Amino acid sequence: MPPSQLHPHDTCKVLVLGAGNFGSCLADHLGDSEHEVWLWSRSKSQVDFFNKHHRNPECLKDHVFPSTIIAVGPDLPDAELIKEMDVLLFAIPTEGVRETLTILRPRLNLEKLPLLIFVNKGIEIATNALTLEIIADTCGADVAKVATFISGPSFAKEIVRRQPTSVSVASLTPERAERASQVFHQPWFRCYTGRDPIGMELAGAVKNVYAIASGVAEGLGFENNTRAMLITRCLSEMTRIGTAYGASPLTFLSLAGVGDLFLTCSSPTSRNYTVGHRLGKGEKLDDIIRTLGSVAEGVTTTKALRKIIDDLGVEAPIATAVYGVLYEGKDLQETVKDLMSLPPLPELDLPAQNEGGPVRQLMEKLGLEYGAMH
Structure with missing residues (x-):
């Protein structure tokens, strides 16, 4: 369903792009929150191992992930899978965001845009651009205006142990920040919304x-x-x-x-x-x-x-x-x-x-x- 129609207890189809520590822990959190989760990795061996053992051989190695999470890759998901998603969660390094968005842009349905959530922290070296500007450059102003960012004190190893954690969620479109908060919010994971994604990005970097x-x-x-x-x-x-x-x-x-x-x-x-x-x-x-x-x-x-x-x-x-x-x-x-x-x-x-x-x-x-x- 479109993000504008989400309610706090709705389950979503979520594609997590990036199977490092933070992407993996958020996939685990969302999977444990009864969302349908796909986890993309550039490594075929990582994908195969994850789907067979429900463990990540590269990160959080001792943690057993929900069996409902499906790893995909190494190629970026095609338009058929993308169009099924309610949420695209970007957990890749800032240096890879421009290339990834350039590839994904033609696969996005702008008439039914999924909730786009970014959790990377950094500044693009060659341009000094924050992620919001990279989104505008690759996907256009309309997509950038609804992009949502999550940041805060959140070590991955503590999230998978369900240690109480709180984060900030911000977007230039407040309704999108609220929707992202609804997707993530759980008794062990509290979300607080804001309207300054640029300041939040700068602080995180x-x-x-x-x-x-x-x-x-x-x-x-x-x-x-x-x-x-x-x-x-x-x-x-x-x-x-x-x-x-x-x-x-x-x-x-x-x-x-x-x-x-x-x-x-x-x-x-x-x-x-x-x-x-x-x-x-x-x-x-x-x-x-x-x-x-x-x-x-x-x-x-x-x-x-x-x-x-x-x-x-x-x-x-x-x-x-x-x-x-x-x-x-x-x-x-x-x-x-x-x-x-x-x-x-x-x-x-x-x-x-x-x-x-x-x-x-x-x-x-x-x-x-x-x-x-x-």
Whole structure:
């Protein structure tokens, strides 16, 4: 049925694109919520193993998935399967979103568009584009306006254990955010809706940069005072960047903002935190990346964030310091000394929104008023 006709207890046909940790855990959650779920993977061996054993040989290896979930791939599903879906859930890395949407676009029925939900967090390296802009480029403004985003403090291994979890759900079309919330909402998984997907995306991307800083501090031997100081100042900094970008400052106080920042900056489970911790212990970045075993998005996002900071002309000393360590060979101890030697500053300050900044430009591209998001 079309998303506009969904009700809280309706079951849906859901195609999850991406069989990594997060895509798999959300497929598990939705399958356990009595939705019909298909899970797409690029790996034929992963698909075959999943369908035979109801386990993912690559991620969450000890977890047994509902037998009702069907793995498909390695080719992207054809138009026949796509047209049956009520929900398309994109859980692929941001760098793969443009290619995937370009292939899928001709297979979408624009007259009966499924609910499009995106859970990736990142900034496209070549363009500095957030996912909403990528959607607009590949599928058009009408599709981008109804796209929905989910973000928040949500480690996959805890979701599959049904640990109480809450997330933010946002769309430029509030009805779509509400529908997505209805699809996901369960007693163990609460959803809160909002109207600032761009701010939510930005928060989800840049918090990975700050997780590296937090890991560095831990690796250098600093303790609780330092962690609390650092997370609080990172929140202030990302709010300042987001406000200059044109997002709502309130977004950074949400689950997708401070919630995700706190989780990522305080847990060794975070890949980005792990990168920072190993840097703090004296390892070289190239060796860390080579042996990490998975992608740490914050390493590449640091480059994109540096360009955003420069373009906006906003002060962001922590993010700038992370860039200096990763890409300019700055010494960690000297970097810490420089940060702590900055002159006293007002604690709470927000820049002017630069007449809406990049957000206003994107809203104009979509044919929407800038104020509609706030």
